[in-house]
Amino acid sequence: MSEIILHHYPQSPVTEKVRIGLGIKGLSWRSVQIPRIPPKPDLMPLTGGYRRTPVMQIGADIYCDSQCILREIDRRHPEPTFYPGGGYGLPWALGSWTDNTLFNLVVAVVLGASPEDLPPEFAADRGRLYFGPDWDLQTVHDDLPHTLAQIRAQFGWLNDRLSHGRDFILSEPGLPDAFAYHVVWFMRERWVGADEFLSEFPALEAWEARVRGIGHGSPSDMESGEALDIALKNEPETGKQADQRDPQQIKPDMSVKIAPESDGGDPEVTGIVQAVGRDSIAILQENEQVGTVCIHFPRTGYRVTPA
């Protein structure tokens, strides 16, 4: 059973990055809708407590974080390439900018522009997740002009890159387009001032329309219960893999805890190392609902500690 199952919700900007990735590859996939805020009772048995969105499931292998998801999609479906024109490596460095600095600025606009319009539960959850334990939405609101000045300069970089007759960030649609697009999409979808703000960037807007046109591949709905059953009926495909050069001396069969490094109050996920490498780590966990699952995380942005 090698169907791609994506656990997500339509409003999730980070998932939009993955959906465009699936569109570039022209893949069919199954779509399981999860709640926008915890509790997420049908997701937790699969992820061991990881609560962010999206999560990809293939049988009993679970991929947490869009980095890990896109790498795995590319490993299983190398064509068409995510790295047109031989642009290997570079998109991940670009993604580190779009996913952290730029994304966090846009989050501040989306949440801070009119805090009074946000459902209180949603504001409380996302405030803690993105601004840390001492967050204050009024401060974020008051800082909006500064935040927009930061975004304006950075969208200007993208606009400059896309001027001079260039249709995509590399020669053809690729990973950098998915990375940059999801941040623009997020602002466009969720901030009332976005149309006016983005109209300063005609090359970026023309590119945005081209990336939107790539689409999402071919999704079809699946109930969460069916996804849990698929995990239960399958064994993880991931074999044991050691890495002699691992700087932390993490080895298969060790018990570890993994959590995002950002101070968002994310729970740690505990498990037994199955595979460790430069870009990702995979741990085994077992519970009644899904049997044994292998949960994959990226190394960058995640802290692994012996449990």
Ligand SMILES: N[C@@H](CCC(=O)N[C@@H](CS)C(=O)NCC(=O)O)C(=O)O
């Ligand atoms: N580094 C993660 C970030 C994921 C993330 O923060 N996603 C947002 C939604 S777009 C989220 O998890 N929000 C809280 C939630 O869905 O519970 C990734 O690239 O997948």
